Amino acid sequence: MIATVTFNPALDYIVRVSDMRLGSINRATYERVLPGGKGINVSIVLGNLGHESRALGFVAGFTGNELVRLCRDAGVSCDFVHVNEGMTRINVKVKAAEETELNGQGPAISAENVDELLAKLDQLVEGDTLVISGSVPTILPHDMYERIMTRLDGRGVRVIVDAERDLLTRVLPLHPFLVKPNNHELGDIFGVELKTRDEVIPYAKKLQEMGAANVFVSMAGEGGVLVAETGEVFQSPAATGTVVNSVGAGDSSVAGFIAGLMETGSYEQAFHMALATGSASAFSEELATRPEVEALLARNA
Known part of the structure; x- marks a missing residue:
């Protein structure tokens, strides 16, 4: 099995504006809503290449429901933890002469939600592959990558890490x-x-x-x-x-x-x-x- 983890997925609302002006009404010439998140992208492309995977992470609210629907429409098997408080974030990407982004916050993830995610990861066995990628929202422990890899250590799971700076360097002793x-x-x-x-x-x-x-x-x-x-x-x-x-x-x-x-x-x-x-x-x-x-x-x- 291949599993991907996206800690803070999003609905990406992509709009094009011919002449973006701050402080006034701007009308879009194009708009699209796509499932967003690095692990989700990996799962979608794996599916496009003919390989099944399971997308894990946290979702909440009506936006979380829409994210799950879009992922399933893209052929992705979803096993997200559903969070009670808040909503899956919406990231607005405005494409004009310059590209501007406005990223949402994401839901209020509890310690119980984290435990539920870790329990899902316990299903991985020798020969499976896990992709952990992207940033960790501030509401989560900063050492989520290490916690997951330590929990899976010795099980023969291939862990792939796509992250920046400290998130990456701190997991190197765990031999990704x-x-x-x-x-x-x-x-x-x-x-x-x-x-x-x-x-x-x-x-x-x-x-x-x-x-x-x-x-x-x-x-x-x-x-x-x-x-x-x-x-x-x-x-x-x-x-x-x-x-x-x-x-x-x-x-x-x-x-x-x-x-x-x-x-x-x-x-x-x-x-x-x-x-x-x-x-x-x-x-x-x-x-x-x-x-x-x-x-x-x-x-x-």
Whole structure:
């Protein structure tokens, strides 16, 4: 089984405005409501690639009900904890000459809600994969990543972590199967600026020395780097194409890596699948589909 955790999912309300003016009425020329959250994105893309997963996290209120409906419409199996107080947040994304975002707060998650999530995670067994990604809302304990990984330690569950700075570095002693910073996040950890794939490699190896089994660094238009637990290092430029929407591209690459590794057992093939899936999402209004990914793989073979 593959499971994903999104601590603070959202309804993403996306609007386009031709001429955004503060302090006055603005009329949208386009609007769309999509399920939002890094783990949810991973689950949607996994489904698009033909692999089932279970999306976990916290939802509340009428917005939470709509989030579950949208996830199910996208083919995602949902097993969220339903919170009594508050509502699932709405994130407003205004696309104009400049892009502006207004993110909601999210529900009031209790200690009992956390225990319920942990009980769901106890169902994972040896050979399963868990993806933990995104920020932890302030209402939750700051060490949620560590709590989950400590609870699962020794069970043979492959844990993939996609998070920034301290959230990432604090779990390294617990030996995640894969971590996926981008080059900017990796540079922030070590206080350096990383622009090229060759510059990334030694710092990816440092994360490996600190405890990660595999380190995949996504680099948007520069492609990416994988330092595998086998000692192999793979790097590749990105596929060429027009970026339409970069939101979810990193999450898509995580889904692509999982799918590629499940299908081939090869880190090299998983790496190329990850890059193609991330690019396919970036080149589309919506998240990557299998035909889009296979077209990019064939073009760059």
